[in-house]
Amino acid sequence: MPSQSAQVPNPAAAQVQLITISDEEAGQRIDNFLLRICKGVPKSHIYRVLRSGEVRVNKGRIDQTYRLAEGDMVRIPPIRVAEKAANTAPGAEFKIIFEDSHLLIIDKPAGVAVHGGSGVSYGVIEQLRASRPDAKFLELVHRLDRETSGVLLLAKKRSALTNLHEQIRDGEPDKRYFALVQGEWKNSRQHIKLPLHKYSTPDGERRVRVQADGMPSHTIFNLRQKYDGYALLEAELKTGRTHQIRVHLASSGFPIAGDDKYGDFALNRALQKADGDRAPLKRMFLHAHQITFVHPESGKQMTFNAPLPPECDRFLRSLSKVE
Structure with missing residues (x-):
């Protein structure tokens, strides 16, 4: 079930956002949730509003380690971000090996990073998110080196990601x-x-x-x-x-x-x-x-x-x- 919010999440708009946490979003830390919702907002700013108590869950103060539960009402204060800071990854699709409502498995080509960072402005995950703007959730389950090709597994639901990470931990x-x-x-x-x-x-x-x-x-x-x-x-x-x-x-x-x-x-x-x-x-x-x-x-x-x-x-x- 998707999040229900009083306003469409838009970190570029200086408005209060009220977001109801869905079952798929439950279990993650509030800081990680905010970093995902407020794309383009510097990490330092996210942690500053958390420390200040401006972010509320069920009308109460929380710290950055709080784990969200289904049904939590999150209040996000007005956060404005410069337009240039927004994600500019070009949308791209890759050869799909398998896809259902829980998983997306692609054949990653060599020479493409799986995510941005370390001198790479964007990777597979950013390009897929840009090409699927309506996707509520999309995360890498594991990684491949930039120059390695082949099977790459992504989760389309948080429950799938959690389950697959447990499988990986258990070998x-x-x-x-x-x-x-x-x-x-x-x-x-x-x-x-x-x-x-x-x-x-x-x-x-x-x-x-x-x-x-x-x-x-x-x-x-x-x-x-x-x-x-x-x-x-x-x-x-x-x-x-x-x-x-x-x-x-x-x-x-x-x-x-x-x-x-x-x-x-x-x-x-x-x-x-x-x-x-x-x-x-x-x-x-x-x-x-x-x-x-x-x-x-x-x-x-x-x-x-x-x-x-x-x-x-x-x-x-x-x-x-x-x-």
Whole structure:
């Protein structure tokens, strides 16, 4: 059931807003709710009006940690935001793998961030929201690196998001990736357990390295096909650390072809140009090809796949298989 408000939420208008919380909005913190409703308003301003007591729930004062309940009446004071601060992401749709009233599953192309930030003004989520202005709720369930393509799961209801996050915390969803690595891979099935530590480079870029006191991380790699100088692997994520597959492979001596952060940079440059019968590869060869999870409403187990992108498929077909 959608929110019922005395006025249509419009953070650019200097008017009091009265919003009744629906069952789908219940459970979230008041600060996160306001940040979503008041798009374009600086975070600092949101927290300032919260501290001042101008935001009321059921006519009473609350702090920023208050969790909303269904039926709560939220009073939002007049908040004016400069027009230029509004979301300017261009609307875009992506290839839809599956959609119902709870979920949206898309095939994300390589080179597109899943959300804005870190020098990226907008990503998949902002573009989808812009193209679906009537959507009451749309949130990322998980993330993919900008240069990784494939299955991306989004929630269209808060209850679905909460349920899927619980599944992720319990390690239930089965996520599979295809990765093409350089080198002579030996084992048909190999576990890699290396602790990972996140850090930032001097210019602020996010990176990950293997470090003894890092977060426990576990990936299983299944050999799918050997090629001359390469191997196509299927990766099973047992933990979901940032850049996990990329760093586990690079640290084991098998960099992913085209990886511009952890790969073989000389190889990457060479791969961008065709060489004899070999097709060029101008991206990182990492693709989220399959996800299995329990539908948050029906309780049924579901599996969805995204085919290998044409540029990756062409590159594989141009390599010589090794039996």
